[in-house]
Amino acid sequence: MSNVVIEAKNLSKKYKKKYALTDCNISIPQGRVVGLVGPNGAGKSTLMQIALGLIPTYMGEINVLGSIPAQDASQLAKIGFVGQDAPLYSQFDVRDSLNFGKWLNPSWDESLISDRVERLGITLRQKVGSLSGGERAQLALALAVAKNPELLILDEPTASLDPLARMSFLQFLMEDAASHSRTVLISSHLVSDLERVCDYIIILVASKVQLALPVDEVLATHKRLICKKRPASSLPTGVEVIEEKHSTSQSIFIVRSEDKIWDPEVIVEPLDLEDVVLAYMGSAESNKKNPIVKEVL
Numbered sequence: 384m385s386n387v388v389i390e391a392k393n394l395s396k397k398y399k400k401k402y403a404l405t406d407c408n409i410s411i412p413q414g415r416v417v418g419l420v421g422p423n424g425a426g427k428s429t430l431m432q433i434a435l436g437l438i439p440t441y442m443g444e445i446n447v448l449g450s451i452p453a454q455d456a457s458q459l460a461k462i463g464f465v466g467q468d469a470p471l472y473s474q475f476d477v478r479d480s481l482n483f484g485k486w487l488n489p490s491w492d493e494s495l496i497s498d499r500v501e502r503l504g505i506t507l508r509q510k511v512g513s514l515s516g517g518e519r520a521q522l523a524l525a526l527a528v529a530k531n532p533e534l535l536i537l538d539e540p541t542a543s544l545d546p547l548a549r550m551s552f553l554q555f556l557m558e559d560a561a562s563h564s565r566t567v568l569i570s571s572h573l574v575s576d577l578e579r580v581c582d583y584i585i586i587l588v589a590s591k592v593q594l595a596l597p598v599d600e601v602l603a604t605h606k607r608l609i610c611k612k613r614p615a616s617s618l619p620t621g622v623e624v625i626e627e628k629h630s631t632s633q634s635i636f637i638v639r640s641e642d643k644i645w646d647p648e649v650i651v652e653p654l655d656l657e658d659v660v661l662a663y664m665g666s667a668e669s670n671k672k673n674p675i676v677k678e679v680l
């Protein structure tokens with residue numbers, strides 16, 4: 384069995400009266416590229432910041448690379464982080480930023496960062512503060528990767544990037560993840576971005592984990608069922624309805640089922656990751672307990 388890099392048990396975080404995270408249970412295996420997806424305010428940053436040790440008070444348990452978050456400097460040395468605003472020293476030029484990273488990190492990968500900066504077309508004498516938002520985000524990712532961390536945590540890293548820069552950023556991330564046994568936790572509300580790079584997905588909505596599974600398992604167990612109008616209760620046992628829509632004559636269900644669905648009256652269609660994520664988001668947002676039911680006339 385592979386090692387677990389982040390393990391949370393009943394992890395909760397409350398701000399005044401509102402929960403930012405509620406009874407979160409996750410177990411992230413080593414070497415995965417994990418997409419953390421959910422709408423704004425779902426609790427993604429809170430989960431990441433707890434894992435980084437930036438939020439020290441919480442309820443429940445969390446273990447990162449074998450110890451509590453930010454237990455000591457040696458644990459932090461194994462973690463790379465890029466926050467939403469790609470924080471860098473704007474007064475530094477690019478060369479200073481690279482030298483600073485090298486000075487701080489014993490496992491610095493000099494050739495990786497030089498190659499990446501050259502490929503980005505960023506000049507070493509340019510002030511970081513004069514780079515575009517996209518260039519800053521790309522540089523911040525390259526610096527985090529050059530640290531050669533076991534765990535890379537990226538909080539909405541593509542938010543400020545145009546589509547072309549986003550592609551280049553994700554391509555670099557994919558190449559890096561494929562050539563190192565790094566675990567990457569990347570949050571985004573853009574499922575299309577995550578679909579390209581992730582092999583594991585965590586869906587977080589309204590402070591609760593809705594699903595945490597390898598992507599291939601998600602796609603194998605989630606289906607769209609189309610049939611003559613019928614209630615969800617008439618579906619075989621073991622079929623969990625995530626979302627249902629009914630017109631006057633037809634019913635469409637998004638379901639999760641471990642077993643194949645054999646019913647000549649039902650058309651079973653595969654789903655892509657975006658379909659599944661949207662179904663869970665819709666379901667969790669509209670009703671915390673029951674599946675969403677829509678009447679389509």
Ligand code: ADP
Pocket residue numbers: 398401402403421422423424425426427428429430
């Ligand atoms: P996401 O990253 O998914 O957008 P966050 O983790 O930033 O979500 O926020 C989750 C919830 O916690 C939101 O309702 C947000 O308003 C609240 N929250 C986050 N940080 C604080 C804080 N420092 N004080 C009070 N509420 C907060």
